[in-house]
Each structure stands twice: as structure tokens, then as C-alpha cells.
Amino acid sequence: MLETLLYIIAYPPLWQILIVGFLGSLLIAMIAIWFERKTAARVQRRIGPYWASPKLGGFLNIIADMIRYVLQQVIIPASVDKTAFILAPVAALIITLLPIVFIPLSPIETFWPIPSMDYSLLVALALTTVPPLLLIVAGWASNNKFAVIGSLRESYIITAYELIAVISILSVSASTSTFNLVSIVEYQAPLKWFIVLNPVAFLAAFLAILMSTSAFPFEIPESEHEVVAGPFTEYSGILYALNMGGAYIRRFIYSILLAIVFLGGWAPYTPPLDSGPLMGIIVPSIIVIIKASIIVLAMSFLRAVYGRYRLDQALEYAWKLFLPLALLGLGWAIIVGFTI
Amino acid sequence: MKESPTSTSDVTIKELETRGIQVRKIEKEVYEVFIGPQHPGSGHMRIIVRLDGDIIAEADPDIGYVHRTMEKLSEVREWLKPIPLLERMTIIDACNITVPYVNALEKLMDKAPPPRASYLRVLLCEINRVASHLYGFGIFGVFLGHSTAYMWAFGDREVFVELAEILTGARLTHTYPIPGGVRRDMPQDFPEMARRAVKYMRRRLIEYQRIFLDNPVIVKRLEGVGVISKSLAAELGIVGPNVRGSGIKYDVRLIEPYEVYDELEFEIPVYEEGDALARTWVRVEEIKQSLNIIEQAVDWLERHKGELILSKDDYDKLPKLHKEIYEKTGRVKLLPVHASMKIPAGKAVARGEAGRGEIFYYVESDGGTIPYRVRVVTPSARNAIVFKYIVPGHKLMDLPAIYGSIDYFPPESDR
Numbered sequence: 001m002l003e004t005l006l007y008i009i010a011y012p013p014l015w016q017i018l019i020v021g022f023l024g025s026l027l028i029a030m031i032a033i034w035f036e037r038k039t040a041a042r043v044q045r046r047i048g049p050y051w052a053s054p055k056l057g058g059f060l061n062i063i064a065d066m067i068r069y070v071l072q073q074v075i076i077p078a079s080v081d082k083t084a085f086i087l088a089p090v091a092a093l094i095i096t097l098l099p100i101v102f103i104p105l106s107p108i109e110t111f112w113p114i115p116s117m118d119y120s121l122l123v124a125l126a127l128t129t130v131p132p133l134l135l136i137v138a139g140w141a142s143n144n145k146f147a148v149i150g151s152l153r154e155s156y157i158i159t160a161y162e163l164i165a166v167i168s169i170l171s172v173s174a175s176t177s178t179f180n181l182v183s184i185v186e187y188q189a190p191l192k193w194f195i196v197l198n199p200v201a202f203l204a205a206f207l208a209i210l211m212s213t214s215a216f217p218f219e220i221p222e223s224e225h226e227v228v229a230g231p232f233t234e235y236s237g238i239l240y241a242l243n244m245g246g247a248y249i250r251r252f253i254y255s256i257l258l259a260i261v262f263l264g265g266w267a268p269y270t271p272p273l274d275s276g277p278l279m280g281i282i283v284p285s286i287i288v289i290i291k292a293s294i295i296v297l298a299m300s301f302l303r304a305v306y307g308r309y310r311l312d313q314a315l316e317y318a319w320k321l322f323l324p325l326a327l328l329g330l331g332w333a334i335i336v337g338f339t340i
Numbered sequence: 341m342k343e344s345p346t347s348t349s350d351v352t353i354k355e356l357e358t359r360g361i362q363v364r365k366i367e368k369e370v371y372e373v374f375i376g377p378q379h380p381g382s383g384h385m386r387i388i389v390r391l392d393g394d395i396i397a398e399a400d401p402d403i404g405y406v407h408r409t410m411e412k413l414s415e416v417r418e419w420l421k422p423i424p425l426l427e428r429m430t431i432i433d434a435c436n437i438t439v440p441y442v443n444a445l446e447k448l449m450d451k452a453p454p455p456r457a458s459y460l461r462v463l464l465c466e467i468n469r470v471a472s473h474l475y476g477f478g479i480f481g482v483f484l485g486h487s488t489a490y491m492w493a494f495g496d497r498e499v500f501v502e503l504a505e506i507l508t509g510a511r512l513t514h515t516y517p518i519p520g521g522v523r524r525d526m527p528q529d530f531p532e533m534a535r536r537a538v539k540y541m542r543r544r545l546i547e548y549q550r551i552f553l554d555n556p557v558i559v560k561r562l563e564g565v566g567v568i569s570k571s572l573a574a575e576l577g578i579v580g581p582n583v584r585g586s587g588i589k590y591d592v593r594l595i596e597p598y599e600v601y602d603e604l605e606f607e608i609p610v611y612e613e614g615d616a617l618a619r620t621w622v623r624v625e626e627i628k629q630s631l632n633i634i635e636q637a638v639d640w641l642e643r644h645k646g647e648l649i650l651s652k653d654d655y656d657k658l659p660k661l662h663k664e665i666y667e668k669t670g671r672v673k674l675l676p677v678h679a680s681m682k683i684p685a686g687k688a689v690a691r692g693e694a695g696r697g698e699i700f701y702y703v704e705s706d707g708g709t710i711p712y713r714v715r716v717v718t719p720s721a722r723n724a725i726v727f728k729y730i731v732p733g734h735k736l737m738d739l740p741a742i743y744g745s746i747d748y749f750p751p752e753s754d755r
Contacts, residue, residue: 044491145373149736216485217557225381225483225740306557308485310737311394313560 010277012113020285021100028293029248030062036300043304069241077234084141089242092134096250099124104182105288111281121179132158139231150230153311154221160318165208168201168326171333172261185265193264197336201329202262207322213251215299217306218314255292263291370397377405381740384750399731401724407754414714418679424515430752431512433472435464436694442517443690444703448683456647457521458600463637464516466630471500472695473623480744484561489552496544499537521650525670531638538631562617566730566742578726579719580697585619587612592693606633616745680709696720720753
């Protein structure tokens with residue numbers, strides 16, 4: 001009975017897309033928001049969220065916020081392009097979640113949502129580059145000056161970080177000679193994690209993801225004191241929540257990719273090929289999620305320390321510093337590929 | 341024959357450039373953005389920004405959203421009542437704002453406060469200055485996206501607001517100075533508390549420097565941004581920390597000492613760079629100087645216990661019951677006659693150094709129970725013009741950096 005239930009849960013589309021992809025990222029986004037508020041509060045000598053559930057450190061406050069967003073009236077201004085205005089955040093969220101389909105959470109073929117993982121790294125990486133474009137659509141459809149400026153900034157930032165992210169994450173293929181994420185994880189299995197083998201590429205990828213999800217110190221498109229909320233200025237209610245939560249979910253998906261590529265995936269534990277759903281998929285998934293969460297929380301902490309760079313400074317750093325860093329990571333990866 | 345419009349504008353541009361004003365000719369279509377009055381980065385004002393790409397081609401400060409006719413209201417109130425009214429201009433800097441008004445009244449009445457009252461006024465003025473600078477510092481921090489600086493500054497401002505409350509009984513609207521003295525004496529345990537607050541704040545300023553002023557992101561954002569040259573600062577007549585950040589040593593406490601500032605030892609911090617970072621440093625250094633002054637004032641007050649805080653003739657006029665209250669609680673209970681007092685006809689001016697710069701009062705009396713005219717020139721009103729001249733040529737993202745570094749306070753400017 002339990003075995004059957006586990007098999008139903010571990011059915012790849014259900015487990016990978018709904019449970020890990022949707023619920024997992026929702027939960028991690030909530031934890032990240034809570035952690036961000038709590039650590040920022042600790043640094044700033046405040047308490048942070050508290051009253052909704054003092055024993056949980058105010059965690060229920062985040063759930064209360066979500067309920068409020070869901071029940072809030074969605075105001076659609078008369079001057080917006082209605083179709084694009086509503087579709088952009090929804091489509092962005094769906095496409096944000098899509099890469100999870102191509103990321104294996106277990107070495108066992110039965111538990112993959114797709115039949116072959118041969119080009120999974122390429123496809124997953126390609127899919128992560130789509131949602132920012134929908135952010136631009138959202139800003140443009142809003143027909144608001146601040147939203148347009150915010151979208152414009154986003155488009156500048158995309159040109160800067162996309163290349164860095166792609167080069168630095170793909171550099172592992174130069175070492176492993178494969179785009180298959182399962183092979184990449186297996187390559188790292190005896191604790192040869194790429195964060196140790198190639199820290200430069202990891203740093204470049206980390207910085208690119210900071211820029212891509214507008215985390216501090218690169219929180220530029222939504223910079224409150226110049227452009228109110230950037231592309232989301234006209235949004236309210238659930239649509240705003242989708243937009244805002246979208247960034248956290250993107251960060252989580254990226255982090256899962258980083259955990260697989262650089263942190264050895266399900267590393268300390270390797271499921272035997274004949275194991276059942278519990279040990280075959282659920283435990284490795286949890287290991288990957290824990291690793292990804294550490295990356296997400298590290299990114300969240302930066303809010304308490306840094307202000308934001310100016311747009312041109314961020315671009316300058318991206319092109320003059322981070323891109324050479326990513327290329328250095330690629331070179332390093334080739335050397336690693338030949339020597340180890 | 342008339343000159344064509346283009347050539348006239350060329351001439352004006354050339355003229356402006358010779359005066360050191362940054363001018364940028366707009367050739368393409370400009371994108372007009374209204375920053376404020378309902379905008380998280382504006383305060384109670386509006387800056388109309390015309391953008392050429394990401395560069396600000398023109399910035400037009402549009403003030404007056406919180407105009408409350410303070411000057412006119414002062415003309416229909418008895419002499420004492422403008423004090424609680426006027427301090428609402430800059431509620432975070434109440435004593436600095438009202439002391440020059442009281443000084444002007446004292447000049448008209450030919451009455452001098454006793455030294456203890458003067459020291460108490462200076463003490464509260466400096467407490468206000470620290471609190472006011474911390475307020476500006478916090479707003480500045482959050483404008484740059486640095487929420488920690490914001491929370492720290494507002495949290496530590498609370499220390500000085502509490503100190504003011506212990507001294508005067510009110511957190512912000514103290515209404516502390518009155519013609520001829522102050523309304524309350526210092527509580528017994530106040531010096532100890534003040535010293536602890538000073539020690540605490542000195543320690544915290546080092547931490548501020550670590551997380552905010554020396555933070556590479558913040559330095560990158562502020563260095564060379566919003567430069568006010570020495571000549572431009574002099575020409576525009578800006579005041580306060582902004583002019584001192586541009587290398588001009590102009591401080592009313594120095595050039596025309598009022599109260600007991602000439603008996604105290606302090607420095608006027610001056611920075612030459614004139615950029616946003618220099619202005620921030622001026623404020624931080626000023627906080628340090630204010631802390632020194634607080635210590636000196638508290639020391640003096642401790643040495644001179646039991647002296648009057650009201651002028652001798654005012655005190656003599658008090659009935660026996662009020663004298664008893666004064667002896668017991670250190671609180672001056674004013675007589676109704678104070679509210680309807682008449683002030684000899686005449687004109688007086690007085691000025692003081694408020695947190696944001698020089699505040700100037702012109703008070704005219706026709707011998708009646710209400711002022712004939714009260715004219716206030718506030719520091720923010722004199723600083724507002726800066727936006728028009730230094731913002732053009734910067735990126736849109738520099739606007740909050742410049743706005744925050746000017747520490748512009750709209751209610752003070754609009755009166």
C-alpha cells in the first residue's frame with residue numbers, strides 16, 4: 001500500500017514538476033523571503049516578522065502575506081494592453097518552472113520526466129533565459145513610464161548577465177565532455193565537486209544569477225527610489241505576487257542547476273540502480289534541494305550588507321570583470337578536463 | 341531684425357556655461373518623468389525630470405506641496421504661540437528652528453537668558469542636530485538601497501529622541517526655549533544618561549563607517565556624484581552641511597555665535613570635494629562634534645547646579661506657588677500674563693545654525709500682543725535650487741543619491 005503510494009508520488013511528472021518544481025520552489029521561496037527578512041532584521045537590530053507565530057519566528061507571516069496577495073483586488077488600469085498585461089507574469093512563472101523538467105534529480109532512468117538526459121544542461125540553461133523577456137513584455141504592456149524605464153533597465157542587464165551565466169555554467173562541459181547532467185553529477189561523485197575544481201566559474205555563475213534575479217547589489221530594474229517597482233509598477237494582487245515571487249522561484253531553479261552542476265548534485269549519497277521511489281528519487285531530491293537552498297539563502301543575505309550599484313556600474317562590472325572571470329573559468333575548465 | 345530663437349538659446353547656454361552651470365542641449369525627444377509627489381523616492385515634493393536616454397537633461401524642483409502658511413499664522417497668534425507652530429516646520433529639529441525666533445524676541449524685549457538656560461538650549465540644539473542628521477542619513481541609506489543604514493540610523497536616532505524627551509518631556513515638539521529662559525531644568529540623572537548616549541553613538545559611528553561609508557558599493561555610487569563646486573555653492577547661496585561639503589567654512593555658530601557657542605570648543609568640519617560622499621562625511625563629522633558639545637554642555641550644567649533657568653525679573657514676578665513648583669520639579673509654570681505679553685515696537689533679526697543650515701528670522705512688532713510680521717528663511721528653501729543646477733548631466737539612478745545627500749526636507753522649505 002505504502003509502496004504503491006510512493007510510486008504514485010514518485011511518478012516523474014507529479015514529483016518533478018508539481019512537488020519539487022511548484023510546491024518545492026514555493027516553499028523555498030517562502031523560506032527565502034522569511035530568511036531574508038529575518039537575517040536583515042537581525043543585522044539591523046530588529047526582530048522582523050514575529051506576531052503571526054512567535055514560536056516559528058513569524059514564518060506564518062509570509063503565508064498570511066500570500067493569502068492577502070491572493071485575495072487582494074487585481075486592478076487592471078484602463079490604459080494597459082490587457083492580454084499582455086495578464087499573460088506576461090503567468091507565462092513567466094510557467095516558463096520559470098520549465099527547466100526543472102530537464103534537470104535530473106536521480107540517476108535512475110525510471111524517475112526522469114524525459115526519456116533521455118543527453119542534452120539536458122543545454123535545454124535547461126536555454127529555458128532559464130526566457131522569463132526575463134516576459135518581464136520586458138510586462139513592463140511594456142503596463143504603459144507606465146516607470147515600468148518602461150524598469151523594463152529598459154532589465155533589457156540592459158539581460159545583455160550583460162546572460163553571456164556570463166551561459167559561459168560559466170557550460171564550462172563544466174569542457175571538463176566532462178558531456179551535456180548530460182547525470183554524467184556531470186557522476187563525474188563529480190567521488191567528492192570532485194566543480195566548486196572545488198573550478199571555483200572561478202562558480203563565482204561567475206553566482207554573480208550572474210545575482211544580476212539575473214535582481215538581488216542586491218544588482219537590484220536595479222525594480223529600484224524603488226527611482227522607478228517605484230520597475231516593470232511591476234502597475235501590478236496588484238495575485239499578478240504582483242506572481243511577479244515578485246517569480247524572481248525567488250527563478251533564483252531557486254538556477255540554484256538547483258548550480259547544485260547539480262557545481263555542488264555534486266545528490267553527491268554524498270548515490271542511489272543504487274534498483275532502489276525504490278523513496279531512496280531512488282525522494283532522498284536525492286531532498287539533498288539537491290538542501291544544497292540549492294543554501295545558495296538561495298546566501299544570495300538573500302546580501303540584502304543586509306549592500307546597497308545597489310548604478311546601472312552603468314553594474315554593466316561595467318559585468319562586461320569588464322565578470323565576463324573575463326567567466327572566460328577564465330572556461331579556460332580553467334579545459335585545463336581541468338585535460339588533467340583530471 | 342530679430343534674432344532667431346536658436347541663436348538666443350545658444351547665447352544663454354554659453355552664458356550659463358561661463359557661470360559654471362552644467363548645461364546640456366536637448367536635441368532628441370525627451371522623456372518626461374514626474375518624480376513625486378507620490379513616489380517612494382521624492383518626499384513631499386516633485387522633481388520634474390526630463391530624460392535624454394538615461395541621462396537627465398533637465399530637472400525642475402517643484403516645491404510647495406506642504407505649504408502651511410506658517411508666517412501668516414504667526415501674525416494672528418500671541419507672541420509665545422508661534423514657538424510650537426514654527427517648530428512643526430522641521431519637527432525633527434525643533435529646538436534649532438525655534439531658538440533664533442526666541443532670540444529675536446529677546447532682542448526686542450532687551451532681555452537675556454541666564455547662562456544655565458543658554459547651556460540647556462545649546463544642549464537640546466545639539467541633541468536635535470544629531471537626531472536630525474541621523475534621520476537624513478537613514479533616508480539617504482535607503483535611497484541607495486542600503487536598508488541596514490536606514491534601520492541603524494533610525495534606531496540610533498531613537499536614543500537622542502529619548503534623551504530629548506527626558507530633558508523636555510516631549511519627543512519631537514519640545515517647545516523648550518521661551519523668551520528669557522527655558523521651560524524645564526535638567527533632571528538629576530540626565531548627565532549620566534547623556535554621557536552614555538554619547539559614548540554609545542561614538543562606537544556606533546565606527547560601525548556605520550564600516551558598513552556604509554566605506555562600503556565599496558556606496559563609495560562607488562557617491563564619489564564624484566552631484567558635485568557642487570565652491571563657486572557654484574557660493575553663487576546659489578546654499579547653506580549648511582552642503583556648503584561645508586563644497587569647501588566653504590560657513591556656519592552661523594562660528595561667524596555669529598549665538599547662545600553660548602563662543603564658550604564651547606568644537607570644530608566646523610569642511611570637505612573640499614563637494615560631491616555626495618563629502619556631504620555625507622560632513623554630516624558624520626558634525627555628529628561627532630555635536631557629541632563633543634553635548635559632553636561639554638552637560639559638564640558645565642553639572643558644575644553650575646541650582647542656577648536659574650529663567651531670567652531674574654521673570655522669576656521674581658512668579659507667585660509663591662509657582663516658585664514652589666519650580667523649586668520642587670525644576671519646571672517653569674508660566675503665568676497667563678505670559679501669553680498676552682506685549683513686546684516693545686521694533687524690528688529684530690536673528691539667525692541660527694539648524695541641522696540643514698542657516699535659519700533666519702525677521703520679527704517686527706508694533707507694540708501689540710501679536711507679531712506684526714514674522715519672516716522665516718529656512719535652510720531647505722535655500723538648498724532646493726541646487727537640484728536645478730547639479731542634477732542635469734547625471735544618470736537617473738544618481739537622482740536619489742543626490743537628493744539624499746542634499747538632505748532636503750520639504751516641510752521646512754515650504755513652511
